[in-house]
Each structure stands twice: as structure tokens, then as C-alpha cells.
Amino acid sequence: MQKFILSNKTIITVLGALLIAFGFTGEIVFHQEQLAMWSFILASVLAGAPIAIQAYQALKVKVVSIDVLVTLAVIGAFFIRNFEESAVVTFLFLFGAYLEQRTLQKTRSAIKELTEMAPESALKQTDSGEFEEVAVDDVDVGDTLLVKTGSKVPVDGTVLTGEGYINEASITGEAVPVGKKMGSQVFAGTILENGTLQIVADRVGEDTTFGRIIELVEEAQDSKSEAERFIDRFSKYYTPAVLVLSTLVWVFSQNMELAITILVLGCPGALVIGVPVSHVAGIGNGARHGVLLKGSEVIHDFSRVDTIVFDKTGTLTAGNPTVADTQYYAFDTQKTLGYLSSVERESDHPLAKAIVQHLGPVDAYVVQKTDVVAGGGIVAEVDGHRVAVGNVALMETLGVTIPQNGRKDIARFEARGNSLVLTAVDGQLSVLMGIRDQIRPGVKEHLQALKKLGVKHLVVLSGDNQGTVDLVSKQLGLTEAHGHMLPQDKAAFIKTLQSEGRIVAFVGDGVNDSPSLALAQIGIAMGSGTDVAIETSDVVLMNSDFSRLPHALGLAKATASNMRQNIAIAVGVVLVLLASVFFSEWMNMSIGMLVHEASILVVILNGMRLLRYRLKRRK
Structure with missing residues (x-):
């Protein structure tokens, strides 16, 4: 029965709304007090059932959840025969939960779109030389595959024969087709817009670039920042504290309605949901634009970076000397x-x-x-x-x-x-x-964008001679340049910067960069770099696109700011509601629940703004 009720919450919400409308019509239009009362009672019981079940499930694991507060408030409303408000409160709570679920699904749309892009089948060459369709899981490294116009590339591989243009937006975030010919690298999840290619499988399944992107984004969305962990701990004690406060108010004032109203107004829903929705939306935006942010803690630290240290070859330069x-x-x-x-x-x-x-x-x-x-x-x-x-x-x-x-x-x-x-x-x-080596096109403009985003120090470290490093530094307007740097020298230099109180990000792409990537507060790997560098890093710029770096930093700052806004909205609404109980005449359970649900939707919609974030281009 519990499973049936919880799986039909949407239908129950609609029925509750109809019963409430029927009750008000009977009371106001036809002056049928008894009919209205029974409509409100039925609406309260019907809509209150899933809330009570969720409260019971929470108490079984020793958690005093929001559902517990609302259930107690409804029981109290029945006790003082305030059926109208109990019906409205239960309906608003269920309707708010429905809207939360719908809007939260949109914030997770980026990872959903990624998983939907994953190829499911491939045309594999058999021993007879013919190509037959098989599940992508049946493809092994070394197999020869055929990719036709409009098809998804099923694996990471190398072109054997044929030419064509591939849309690599799922990997790089750029929708401009890229020409491919014999010897070119292709990636799983990309789409062949025209032409026909035969490729040999180099990486399959979860080992493909696309598979690793999905895995990294899923891990990032499931991670929690220190702010989220604090809010989880806070909610664990805050919700019982509201229950205690409500009890004390009832004991000292003997005003049951006031105590019940405090239960409703004290619900910390917006506070609990505000930070995660910003976190998920920010990571989703990054995934769409070729930037992998590995978790909420990364976003927080990255937003505070004041020093960015760069490797030279393959990072500031094209890597094709x-x-x-x-x-x-x-x-x-x-x-x-x-x-x-x-x-x-x-x-x-x-x-x-x-x-x-x-x-x-x-x-x-x-x-x-x-x-x-x-x-x-x-x-x-x-x-x-x-x-x-x-x-x-x-x-x-x-x-x-x-x-x-x-x-x-x-x-x-x-x-x-x-x-x-x-x-x-x-x-x-x-x-x-x-x-x-040639400096990457546009790097100087992107470095200027980083400065405008608040980065005070731009440093290049290289194993190259000092003259070469100085020349690159002068051309790009960097703060510091150091040559003849071995991997251990780079790591020691980063430790020195950190000892000075700087928040350091390191950008590199090679195996020798891995110690520095791991040591810096934020390690940023160029996506075409080595597997070790990508695994060690906190942020990955897919396809080694340097232009993603300013977007990544701007997004991290916008996400961190959005989290703070949501916390301020949530706390502010609760304080105003609780203050209005004691210092106003107009506050009641129904209004309190309406404002409570509205505040949840406000923080969700505020977080969803990050899905549309793009770094403003400066003249």
C-alpha cells in the first residue's frame, strides 16, 4: 500500500486540489459548511497519506525530516479542527515537491543528454570481410568498424580509410564539424555528418574518452562540498530544534495554532536543496561546454584561485614545435x-x-x-x-x-x-x-580574460631554457617566467607559492606535470594530454581547448556565488517567516507553507540560471 501511495503522488495531488476547490465552492457559493468541512478532511487525509509515510520512513532511520514536521502540523490542525488549513498545507507541500522534482530534472539534463548520446551499436567487420551490426559491448580493441553518414562513432579509434566531417560537440562542446581522413583520431559519441569511414578500435566501452566524461561528470554530481556537508549536519539538528521550539511555544502559550504554524514555517527545504541544485547545474553547464569540473569542492576552491601556473609546451604553445x-x-x-x-x-x-x-x-x-x-x-x-x-x-x-x-x-x-x-x-x-613552438592562437586574449576574472598572478614554468621562457612570457604578458625547471622543481615552486598564502591552479598536459597537478589546490589538465594528467587533475579542458579555461573559471565563480545566494534566500525566508509569526497578524499555516514552497522554487530557478551561463565576451 505504501508503495502504491508514493508512486501515485501526482494523482493524489490533483485529487487534493479538486477536493479543496469543491470545499471552497460549497462554503462560499452554496454556504454548505458541513460539505466543505468533509471535503477539506478528505483532502487532508488523502494528501497527508504520502507525507505521513515519508515521515514514518525517515523516523525509522532516526531522521527528523521536513515530512515529520508537516505531518505533526496536520495532526495538530485536526486537533484544533482547522481542516481548511490542513488541506491547503498538505496540497501545497505535495505540489511543491512535484515542482521541485520537475525543475531538478532539468538541472540534471546535461548528464542525461550525455548518456543518451552514448552509442549502442556498431558495424563490425567479420572474418568474411562483411560488416554486421553488433552491440557496442561486443566490440573489442583492434576490431575494424564501419561508420556511415549520420551514425555515431561507437569507439575511440583511428581512421583506416575514407574521409568525412564529424561533429565533436559531445567531446569538445564545439558544434563546428572537424575533417577526418586516414590516420585521424575519432571519439565515441561523436557524429559523422557526411562521408563514410572505416576505423580501428583503440579504446572501447568505459575506457573511451566519452565513457570517461560520463563517469567523471556522474562522480562530480554525486560529490558534496564542505558547504553541502555543513548544511546536511545543520539540517540534522535544525529540524529537531524547530520541533522543540514549537513544543516550548505550545507549553508556555497554550496556543496550539501558533505552535503548529512554527512547525510549518521552520521547514528548511530551501536551505537543503539550494546548494546541491547550484552544484549540479554548474557541473552540467561545464559538461555541455567541454569543461569537466570534478565536484562541488573543486568549484569552491577554483572560484578563489588568485594564481595560475602554466606548463609551456602543449599548454601555452601548440605543442607542435x-x-x-x-x-x-x-x-x-x-x-x-x-x-x-x-x-x-x-x-x-x-x-x-x-x-x-x-x-x-x-x-x-x-x-x-x-x-x-x-x-x-x-x-x-x-x-x-x-x-x-x-x-x-x-x-x-x-x-x-x-x-x-x-x-x-x-x-x-x-x-x-x-x-x-x-x-x-x-x-x-x-x-x-x-x-x-608556436603560441596557441588566442591565448593572449584568454589570459587577459583570466586577469579580468580576478587572477592576480600568471606564471609559466618550463624545462626549457630561460631565454625561450622569457620570450613567451613577454609575448603573453605573464607575471613570472621560470625556465630549466624539472618536475620536482615545479612542485617545489608551487609549494612556495602556497606557503605565501596563494590559492594556486596548475595547468598542464604531460606525465611530468602530474605531481604539480596533484599538489596545486586546483589541477587543470588539457584534455588531449596523458591519462595520468587527466586522472590526477580537478578540472579537464576537453580537446585541449585553452579558450575553455576562462569559461571554466567564470563558471566556477558564478556557481559559488549562486550557492551563496541560495543560502541567503533560504535563511532569509525562514527568519522572516518566523519573525512574522510573533510580530504580525496575517501569518498562518497556509500562507507559511505557500511562502515556504515558493522559496524552494526560487532557489531552484536561481540555480538553473547556471545552465545558461556563458562568459561575456569583452571588447
């Missing part, structure tokens, strides 16, 4: 370049890729005993020679002799804004290369 200057010191240049190319093929660092691409087809050698020096480079044995490839600090550590003309070349290359890669064979400098 090219060789700009070269100087040779070895007699057998061709063989040395073969050693260099062979060693750099062992690395996935952007500078290494730039060198391999620049050198093109050269003689290849077997690389043995590779030793990767964090923040320095690589030392390996090649063709019986000890080959070191890295920065100046690595050469000095290994005792490599750098001639006077080499030092002049280093200074000259640095002045041009190059990152330096030195190659030494058997302790002798052989090749010096200067590599330059």
Missing part, C-alpha cells in the same frame, strides 16, 4: 644524425618528434641501454658509442665539453626563442638544434 636552427660540430655529420634520429625515435616528447620529422629518412641504428633523465633528455648506447641527447643541464651533468663557439651558438639560439636540443657523442658536443 619545428626545428628552426641547426649547428654541427662533428666531422661525420651524417652518422651523428643517424644516431640522433635513432635515439629520438625512442621518445614521444614533442621536441623529439620535431627532430625525427626534420631529419627525415637517415641511417637507423640499434639503440641499447636507454636511460631517460626526467627534465633532461636521453642517454643511450648506439653503435658502440655513448650518445646523449637533451638540454644544456644534461650536458653539464654528464661532463660534456662545450667549446667556446658552442656557447656563443647556444646564447644566439636562446635569444631567438629556441628550445635547445644538444647531441653529444662520447662526451663531445656534435649537434646543436634550436626548436621553436
